[in-house]
Amino acid sequence: MLAIRANRLFDGVNVVEGDRLTVLVDGGVVEAVTDGPPPSGADVIDLGAGTLLPGLIDAHVHLAFDATPDTVGALAVGDDILLDRMRAAAAATLDAGVTTARDLGDRGYLSLRVRAESAADPRRGPRLLVSGPPVTSVGGHCWFLGGEVKGSDAVRAAVRERAARGVDVVKVVVTGGRLTEGSHPHEVQFGAAELDAVTDEAARHGLPVTGHCHAADGIAAAVAAGFGGIEHCTFVTAESIFVDPLLLEAMVTAGTRVTLTLGTVGPAAAVDHGGDDPRRVAMHDALRRVATSGVPVACASDAGCGPGKPHGSLAYAVEAMTGLGLPAQRALRAVTSGAAEVCGLGDRVGRIAPGYAADLLAVHGDPLTRPAALRRVAAVFRDGQRVR
Ligand SMILES: [Zn+2]
Structure with a gap:
């Protein structure tokens, strides 16, 4: 189990409110988005001040x-x-x-x-x-x-x-x-x-x-x-x-x-x-x-x-x-x-939600107020694997 957290989260549709938002990933798939401490035993990746969004x-x-x-x-x-x-x-x-x-x-x-x-x-x-x-x-x-x-x-x-x-x-x-x-x-x-x-x-x-x-x-x-x-x-x-x-x-x-x-x-x-x-x-x-x-x-x-x-x-x-x-x-x-x-993939990618592929992008800053923040890539995950 992987627990990825950041200060801000856009789930592909809406901004998710919370103080300690964590995306739980298992087997390359998003299991849950929680606003609490990660489960014990999970590998935690804390992306700090950035924004987490779907790949x-x-x-x-x-x-x-x-x-x-x-x-x-x-x-x-x-x-x-x-x-x-x-x-x-x-x-x-x-x-x-x-x-x-x-x-x-x-x-x-x-x-x-x-x-x-x-x-x-x-x-x-x-x-x-x-x-x-x-x-x-x-x-x-x-x-x-x-x-x-x-x-x-x-x-x-x-x-x-x-x-x-x-x-x-x-x-x-x-x-x-x-x-x-x-x-x-x-x-x-x-x-x-x-x-x-x-x-x-x-x-x-x-x-x-x-x-x-x-x-x-x-x-x-x-x-x-x-x-x-x-x-x-x-x-x-x-x-x-x-x-x-x-x-x-x-x-x-x-x-x-x-x-x-x-x-x-x-x-x-x-x-x-x-x-x-x-x-x-x-x-x-x-x-x-x-x-x-x-x-x-x-x-x-x-x-x-x-x-x-x-x-x-x-x-x-x-x-x-x-x-x-x-x-x-x-x-x-x-x-x-x-x-x-x-693209006809609406049930598999493009959202951070349970059952979706754990394709994630973390950027520095807040693209919801300043889209240029999308260019400041902090981390990229594909199918739960960190690729950048
Ligand atoms: Zn073309």
Whole structure:
């Protein structure tokens, strides 16, 4: 029995009040949270003045991307080099207190190797959910990761291949993105028949589906096809940004889960309040509306996808979310219990509660009043094992 105590505790949903809060851990699982002396015979770890919270969950990362200005060019290496880079990225992610991460786009299914390695040894990286190469259109966004398809039959075959490989989720690039030359976020890449083929085939294999969707039309198309998850969800159009209230309502009704990708490392960008650039103001307004609409929301980093997005930078996403005007507690839920729900792991991780995996993060200071405290990691536990 392990007894871990700290002065403050956020359980993934609420702040728990008490003077001597102790998390009791047995067999890698949280047994209880008590406000009394630890049981005799327990190994006590006293983290003192810090705050204890669930290990963070980053619902959208790319271990294969190296966060340089030329992430695409940097992929021109063999699998061994790329795999080593991904292992380092996984270690950096865990170092930052992220005990669960969802990789939404690799090359050659290499993330499955990294998933197996960190499952065998929790010190190597977070618990991973992986999609393998994202399914995209020919020449579409992220085509260079190897997931190009055309037509419903090819889409179905791609989903079957991913199921056979053992992915946790099917990632579909529904709209364009900035990273790919010739691709535009406001453009939709697939027709309704192809998107329907994705959800139908994925359902046969019991796999959840999430879609990279910037364009408002792409979000609508993915929701209409029954996608369970939407990544980014920025509601861009060719001219501006438009959040369709009826679509948002339909998403709440359907239980669509949204992952907002936020934050960049850097002095000016950390709290992204953002001046008065009208597009930026409109974007912040759109993201705030999504975040407060009632859909389950994860706040994620998109780590790796460019400069300012190094692996292990999820804390900056939390700061950016509070920069949208949302309370810190809400932002913290979006990287713990909320992110777990989005990833389909809501009954196992993301909360400090009996029966949950003993994935814990201790930080110096109080992230509920100052989110930047998340960057001051004091200790990380995965499945009850101290890994940092
Ligand atoms: Zn991404």
